[in-house]
Amino acid sequence: MTSTTTSTSAPEPARRPARRSARDLPPWPVALLAGVGVVLFALPLVGLVARAPWTGLWTHLSSRFVVDAAVLSVVSSVAAAAVAALVGVPLAWVLARVSFPGRSAIRALVTLPMVLPPVVGGAALLFALGRRGVVGGPLHDATGLLLPYSIWGVILANAFVATPLVILTVEGALRNLDRRYELAAATLGASRLRVLWRVTLPMIGPALGVAVVVAWARALGEFGATVTFAGSLGGRTQTLPLAVFVALESNRDTAVAISLVLVALSLGLLIALRDRWWPSR
Amino acid sequence: MSTDAMSTTAGSLEADLRLRRGEFELDVSLSVDAGETAALLGPNGAGKSTIVAAIAGLLPLDGGVVRLAGRVLDDPAAGVFVPPEGRRIGVVFQDQVLFGHLNALDNVAFGLTSRGMRRAPARERAQDWLDAMDLGDLSHRRPRALSGGQRQRVALARALACEPDLLVADEPLGSLDVTARNRLRRNLAAHLSSGRNGGSASPTTPGPGAGDVPRLLITHDPTDAFVLADHVHILENGRLTQSGTPDELRRAPATAYAADLSGINLVRGTARDGEITVADDDPTPSPTGRRPAVVLHAADTSMFGAVLATIHPRAIALHRERPSGSPRNVWRTTAEAVEPLGDITRVLLGSPLPLTADITPGAAHELLIRPGTTLWVSVKATEVDLAPDSRD
Numbered sequence: 001m002t003s004t005t006t007s008t009s010a011p012e013p014a015r016r017p018a019r020r021s022a023r024d025l026p027p028w029p030v031a032l033l034a035g036v037g038v039v040l041f042a043l044p045l046v047g048l049v050a051r052a053p054w055t056g057l058w059t060h061l062s063s064r065f066v067v068d069a070a071v072l073s074v075v076s077s078v079a080a081a082a083v084a085a086l087v088g089v090p091l092a093w094v095l096a097r098v099s100f101p102g103r104s105a106i107r108a109l110v111t112l113p114m115v116l117p118p119v120v121g122g123a124a125l126l127f128a129l130g131r132r133g134v135v136g137g138p139l140h141d142a143t144g145l146l147l148p149y150s151i152w153g154v155i156l157a158n159a160f161v162a163t164p165l166v167i168l169t170v171e172g173a174l175r176n177l178d179r180r181y182e183l184a185a186a187t188l189g190a191s192r193l194r195v196l197w198r199v200t201l202p203m204i205g206p207a208l209g210v211a212v213v214v215a216w217a218r219a220l221g222e223f224g225a226t227v228t229f230a231g232s233l234g235g236r237t238q239t240l241p242l243a244v245f246v247a248l249e250s251n252r253d254t255a256v257a258i259s260l261v262l263v264a265l266s267l268g269l270l271i272a273l274r275d276r277w278w279p280s281r
Numbered sequence: 282m283s284t285d286a287m288s289t290t291a292g293s294l295e296a297d298l299r300l301r302r303g304e305f306e307l308d309v310s311l312s313v314d315a316g317e318t319a320a321l322l323g324p325n326g327a328g329k330s331t332i333v334a335a336i337a338g339l340l341p342l343d344g345g346v347v348r349l350a351g352r353v354l355d356d357p358a359a360g361v362f363v364p365p366e367g368r369r370i371g372v373v374f375q376d377q378v379l380f381g382h383l384n385a386l387d388n389v390a391f392g393l394t395s396r397g398m399r400r401a402p403a404r405e406r407a408q409d410w411l412d413a414m415d416l417g418d419l420s421h422r423r424p425r426a427l428s429g430g431q432r433q434r435v436a437l438a439r440a441l442a443c444e445p446d447l448l449v450a451d452e453p454l455g456s457l458d459v460t461a462r463n464r465l466r467r468n469l470a471a472h473l474s475s476g477r478n479g480g481s482a483s484p485t486t487p488g489p490g491a492g493d494v495p496r497l498l499i500t501h502d503p504t505d506a507f508v509l510a511d512h513v514h515i516l517e518n519g520r521l522t523q524s525g526t527p528d529e530l531r532r533a534p535a536t537a538y539a540a541d542l543s544g545i546n547l548v549r550g551t552a553r554d555g556e557i558t559v560a561d562d563d564p565t566p567s568p569t570g571r572r573p574a575v576v577l578h579a580a581d582t583s584m585f586g587a588v589l590a591t592i593h594p595r596a597i598a599l600h601r602e603r604p605s606g607s608p609r610n611v612w613r614t615t616a617e618a619v620e621p622l623g624d625i626t627r628v629l630l631g632s633p634l635p636l637t638a639d640i641t642p643g644a645a646h647e648l649l650i651r652p653g654t655t656l657w658v659s660v661k662a663t664e665v666d667l668a669p670d671s672r673d
Contacts, residue, residue, distance in 0.1 A: 183339050184378045186365035188392035188443060198391070202382040 045263065052260055053253040060257040068235045069243035069258075073220055076151060076239060080158030081216035087159075088166030088215070089208070093196075095167070096174035107171075111164040113225075121160055122228025129156070129229075153230035154237050158219035165218055166211045173207035174200070210273055217269055221262070291315065292350045294447050294495040298335050299344035307331050307519040310345075313447075313495035313512070320498040320506035322542060323516030329499045332516070333451045336497070337372055338365035349495075350446040366395070371440030375452040377432045379424035385411060385435045386420035392443035410438040430465050437469075451499045466668050470509055503542035504591050508668045515539050537623060544594035544627060544637045548577065552667060555582035557590050559634060575633045578609035579665040589668045596664035597638035599628065600657040601648055609662040616654045619645065626650075630658060 026034065053060060060066065095107050113121050129136035129147045140146055147153045177200065185199045186192075201208065223241040230237040232246060240258055247255035292315030299308050307328045313319040323329050334340035336347055338354065341362055347355040349370070354363045379388050389407035394400060411420045414434040424432055433453065440448060454465055500506050506513045507527040515523045515530070515538065523535040527547060530539060550557040557577040577590055598604070604611060618629040626645040628638045636658070640648075650656065 178378075180374055180378045181380065183337075183365070184372065184374055185380075185391065185395070186339070187337050187368070187370055187372045188395050188439065189366050189369075190391070190395040191366055194395060199380060203380075205382070 048256060048259055048263065051252075051256050053257060056253065057257050057260075060251075060254045061261065063254065065234065065247070066240075066243060066254060066258060069238050069240045072151065072154065072235075072237070073239040073241075076154040076158055077216055077219040077222075079155045080162050080219035080222075081212050083155065083159040084163040084166045084215040084219070085208070085212050088163045088211070089170055089201075091163075092167045092170035092174060093200075096171045107167075110167055113161045114164040114168075118161055118222065118224025118226075119228050122157055122225035122230075125153075125157060125160060125225065125229040129153075148229055149231045149233060149237055151230075151237065154226055154239060157225040157229040158222045161222055161225055162215035162219040165215045169207055169211035169214070170204065173204040173211075177203055213269065213273060217266060221266070292446070292494060294336070294350075294497065295346070295348040296332075296336055297345035298332060298342060298347070300331070300335060300340065300342050302331065305331070305519060307335070309514075309516065309519070309521050311514055311521065311524070313497055315350075315495055316493045317512065318496040318498060318510045319512040319514060320500060320510030321514050321516055322500055322503060322506040324501060324538065327516045328519040329501070329516060330451065331519075333372070333449055333499055336447075337370050337449065338363060338368045352446075369443070369446045371443055371445030371448045373433075373436050373440050373448070373450040373453050375455040377424070377436040379432055379435055379439070381424055384421050384423050385416060385427065385431075388424070388435055389438045389442050392439060396443060407438075407442060410442045411435070414438050433465055433469075445494065447494055448496045449499065450496070452501070453498070454500075454502065454505060466505060466508060470669055503545045504666065506542075507545050507547055508589055508591060515542070540627070541625075544639055546592040546594060546597075546636045548590040548592065548634065548636075550577065550588055550590060551586065552579070552584040552588040555579050555662070557588060557665070557667070559590075575612070577634075577660075577665055578662045579667050580663040581665075581667045584667045584669065587669065591666045591668070592636065592660060592664055594627070594637045594639035595625075596660060597630075597636060598659045599638055599640060599644070599648060599650070600659065603657050604659045610658075610660040610665070612658055614656055614658055616650050616652055616656055618652055619650050621645075628656075630656070 091110060095103060095110075126133065126148060128134050129139070131137065131140060131146060131148065136147060145152075147156060181199055181203060182195050185195045190198065220239075221241055222239070223245070226237070226239060227242055227245075232238045232242045238246070240262060244255045244258045244262075247258065294311075294313045296312070297310045301307070305328065309328070309332060311319065311321075321329055321332060331340065335342055335355070342355045342357050344357060345355075346353065346358075349368070352363070353359070353361050354368050355361065379385075380391065383391065386404055386407050389410050390400070390403040393403035393406055398406075408417065408420055411417050414437065416431060416434055416438070419427060419431060424435065427435065436453075450469070453469060498506065498510055511526065512524065513527055513530055514521050515536070517536065517538055523530060523539050527545075530542075548557070548559055550559040555578060557579060559575040559577060579590065603613075612633065614633065615631045616628050617631040617635075620627040620629075621642060624642075625639040626642045628640060628645070628650055630636045630638060638658070648654075648656070
């Protein structure tokens with residue numbers, strides 16, 4: 001194909017590359033606004049880096065206050081990502097594969113936390129599962145389990161906002177998967193569960209991996225739902241984002257130090273995922 | 282196709298398929314005996330993939346029955362439906378559909394472990410199958426690191442390793458270019474042939490052949506159907522319009538589509554360095570004793586031994602005078618019959634080599650062809666396709 005194109009357009013081979021590179025240059029308003037966009041995102045980072053207490057960085061990060069929050073953040077965000085995968089993948093499968101009345105409504109419902117203000121989500125969780133909540137009250141009376149203001153509350157709030165990301169990504173991957181692979185597995189005698197476990201999940205593996213990592217990152221950064229549902233109890237429910245908020249009032253250097261760590265982590269993650277999340281080529 | 286043959290043969294496939302998908306309606310009855318290869322030949326949209334889906338259990342019937350090796354697999358009237366994983370039907374899909382996340386060995390072992398075999402013995406058997414397909418060294422390659430032909434053999438091994446009661450090949454040569462098609466068709470002919478090579482008595486021994494099960498080939502390419510199958514069923518608009526042996530179809534095509542497809546000339550012979558000595562089907566000796574053998578020239582010089590040469594009827598040129606120029610195959614013959622078939626005129630040619638030629642009605646008129654007319658035939662060597670003759 002390429003050879004045909006070059007041979008038919010033989011009279012003007014020299015002009016081609018020049019013209020193409022000219023077309024790649026954006027018109028000036030586009031270039032200007034794109035530049036404004038870059039500045040908008042770069043400026044806060046510059047502020048953070050300029051304000052950073054570089055000399056005492058490690059002292060700030062190794063304080064009890066930060067370590068407690070970091071441990072809690074890691075544990076709760078990993079647990080939330082696991083919950084998101086455990087609940088999100090089956091939900092995605094049902095939404096992608098089963099046609100039933102009200103499917104759109106269910107999809108809207110389970111992806112609502114993506115657009116809902118997290119504070120509202122946290123408040124809703126509180127009304128449902130709090131000490132005097134619709135479900136939380138009877139649950140507490142029966143088992144003594146209290147979700148709010150505990151690590152379970154943190155995990156639940158994190159999972160609440162992170163699961164929709166898994167659902168949407170995995171549903172898309174399932175819809176794009178060539179069904180014939182699953183059919184081939186079935187003709188080879190594989191039960192439906194075996195097909196799911198040995199063919200479907202491995203084949204959407206890359207998308208699933210991205211979904212879980214993105215969900216984990218979302219959980220790690222979760223603030224609004226967590227603070228509303230689980231509060232900000234040091235050593236119990238105070239995650240890194242909450243610690244930043246608290247430290248801004250009392251110890252700015254610590255807040256900046258934590259922020260730098262979170263920024264570095266997120267940036268590293270995005271760079272590592274860049275080819276998978278949105279295929280660049 | 283006859284119903285009395287349908288209920289008797291052990292190991293056979295008997296399918297009476299009726300189902301409706303939107304506007305499309307399928308109503309097809311066919312049976313394939315154990316050890317027989319049947320081809321389902323039809324244009325795109327005729328319902329070929331619907332038939333595969335219905336037989337393999339990927340699509341339940343609305344009416345009719347699927348019976349294989351004495352088991353009822355689908356019978357809506359009786360409320361019987363065996364899901365695909367319980368049907369023991371090996372399917373070779375178009376584009377192979379090998380699992381990209383597994384290597385060749387685990388692709389072949391997949392069906393065995395799915396049926397409850399433990400991992401280690403399953404892999405051992407899978408390796409035996411790959412060895413039998415001459416792929417023993419490539420067992421740890423992922424599908425994307427294999428050539429089209431190698432993938433095809435892995436797909437065949439994967440389907441056969443489960444010892445299916447029926448082998449279905451759905452457009453096995455579908456996505457390949459012409460050269461690869463010709464090469465792989467030969468390959469496939471060997472694998473679809475009845476007996477397992479090596480003369481192994483045990484039906485569970487891996488071998489390159491499909492064994493004594495019914496085989497169904499789904500294709501839109503008449504050459505595939507006529508070279509690989511014992512019986513050809515022509516499918517148009519969800520219905521079988523004609524069934525028979527390749528020879529029967531060629532002699533009396535029932536529809537325009539069948540006529541177009543069935544004109545394909547099949548010539549049996551012995552190949553050596555691109556020269557095919559054509560077997561003489563006529564048992565009566567000529568007055569001068571032995572009949573002179575006809576020699577065809579083919580561009581493909583790689584084949585030796587018994588071959589099937591295929592020549593498309595439109596690849597045969599007819600002339601009143603001896604043609605000059607490059608065609609390697611030129612001989613003199615007589616027209617035995619002339620049949621106008623609408624856009625084309627079909628000329629049946631007599632000895633020394635009975636062939637079917639399709640020419641335009643205008644050309645037929647110009648050449649003044651009538652039964653008995655003496656003509657010169659020319660065929661380019663590149664138009665003679667070769668496949669191994671596996672029917673001996």
